[in-house]
Amino acid sequence: MSQLRISFLLPLLAFSILALIGAVALYSTLSGSRDPTQLPSVLVDKPAPPTNLSKLVQNNSPVQSSVTLASFRGKPLLVNFFASWCSPCRAEAPALEMLSKRISILGIAYKDRNDDTLQFLKQFGNPFQAIGVDQDGRTGIEWGVYGVPETYLVSADGVVILRHAGPLTRSIIDNTIIPALETLGS
Amino acid sequence: MINGSSLARLLFRHLHFTHTTLFTIVISILIACITAPTAIAITSEEMLSDPVLEQRARDLSKQLRCLVCQNQSIDDSDADLARDLRIEVRSQITKGETDGIILEKLRQKYGDYVLLNPPLDQGTLFLWVAPFGFIGVGIIIVMLARKQRANPRKANLNAADQTLIKKMVANRNHDNENKQT
Numbered sequence: 001m002s003q004l005r006i007s008f009l010l011p012l013l014a015f016s017i018l019a020l021i022g023a024v025a026l027y028s029t030l031s032g033s034r035d036p037t038q039l040p041s042v043l044v045d046k047p048a049p050p051t052n053l054s055k056l057v058q059n060n061s062p063v064q065s066s067v068t069l070a071s072f073r074g075k076p077l078l079v080n081f082f083a084s085w086c087s088p089c090r091a092e093a094p095a096l097e098m099l100s101k102r103i104s105i106l107g108i109a110y111k112d113r114n115d116d117t118l119q120f121l122k123q124f125g126n127p128f129q130a131i132g133v134d135q136d137g138r139t140g141i142e143w144g145v146y147g148v149p150e151t152y153l154v155s156a157d158g159v160v161i162l163r164h165a166g167p168l169t170r171s172i173i174d175n176t177i178i179p180a181l182e183t184l185g186s
Numbered sequence: 187m188i189n190g191s192s193l194a195r196l197l198f199r200h201l202h203f204t205h206t207t208l209f210t211i212v213i214s215i216l217i218a219c220i221t222a223p224t225a226i227a228i229t230s231e232e233m234l235s236d237p238v239l240e241q242r243a244r245d246l247s248k249q250l251r252c253l254v255c256q257n258q259s260i261d262d263s264d265a266d267l268a269r270d271l272r273i274e275v276r277s278q279i280t281k282g283e284t285d286g287i288i289l290e291k292l293r294q295k296y297g298d299y300v301l302l303n304p305p306l307d308q309g310t311l312f313l314w315v316a317p318f319g320f321i322g323v324g325i326i327i328v329m330l331a332r333k334q335r336a337n338p339r340k341a342n343l344n345a346a347d348q349t350l351i352k353k354m355v356a357n358r359n360h361d362n363e364n365k366q367t
Contacts, residue, residue, distance in 0.1 A: 006330060007327065007330065007331060009200070010327060014323075039205070039296070039297070039299055040297055040299065041297070042293075042294060042295065042297040043295075044294065049295075081215060111266070137266075137267070138270075140270075141270060141271065141274055141295060143293065143295070144295040144296050144297075146253035146254060146267055146296070147253075147267070167203060167334045173240070
């Protein structure tokens with residue numbers, strides 16, 4: 001009898017374990033603690049990649065200057081990858097506007113046409129201290145961007161504190177961004 | 187609806203197909219399905235002119251995950267980011283970087299996740315060891331089952347039981363003989 005019981009119980013046990021793993025994953029996805037669309041960022045706690053971009057030309061000014069990450073050293077900085085063709089970027093525009101009162105924001109126009117970016121800023125406001133143009137997405141690759149919008153919080157000494165992929169929602173700002181800003185003393 | 191077996195019967199009846207012919211046809215179709223070239227995402231302006239370097243780029247692209255569509259390699263994916271990463275891989279190759287360094291550079295930006303072949307470390311140890319564990323469990327189950335079949339349990343019967351069984355068997359044989367006649 002004991003032999004039969006093992007050959008019956010073993011598959012049952014194996015199935016129960018698999019079902020349990022599935023149930024835990026499903027539960028944490030539904031309850032919001034696990035988000036399969038959020039990829040882990042390797043950049044957190046590491047120095048932000050050196051970034052040097054040409055500045056978005058505004059008001060038809062002929063001056064071709066560049067914007068570097070290094071020039072923001074000394075105080076915390078929010079880096080926001082956005083594009084006029086990205087609808088979640090429109091949705092998070094008010095959130096950025098609000099955050100811009102607490103911290104400087106460097107905008108990076110990701111794979112966008114200059115005219116479209118300017119139109120976007122005119123329509124949804126310009127919360128950015130400066131805007132760099134990343135036409136070919138190379139800078140995005142350096143930062144590990146896999147879709148816009150993406151937001152990075154960089155400390156005064158140039159270390160990435162946190163990264164959020166996707167639009168900045170009310171709960172992300174309240175539960176993640178603001179506490180992180182407070183620890184940075186901003 | 188024609189299902190597989192009724193189709194086979196149809197072929198047998200009307201076309202006088204033998205089993206071997208049918209088998210050959212089925213196998214050829216299967217091979218065609220497996221070896222058929224999949225849709226190619228790469229465009230001609232991305233390609234390198236040197237076929238050797240281009241082949242290296244293709245091989246590397248197959249090892250890199252597209253982070254947008256997540257279960258496709260950047261070689262398969264039509265996503266914008268996949269295209270950017272293909273261009274990045276090619277520019278690194280033309281700079282003369284080795285395959286290992288190119289993969290490592292991308293891993294530093296996107297993490298282990300970008301590699302379709304996860305490296306063996308503490309976090310992925312279970313992933314690599316588990317299949318061997320499952321095979322081991324399978325072997326144990328098979329061995330137990332075979333042992334059980336090889337030594338059927340012997341019943342503990344006393345003399346009275348033995349004679350009873352013999353009597354029953356004899357009666358049954360007798361009945362069968364009567365039935366036949």
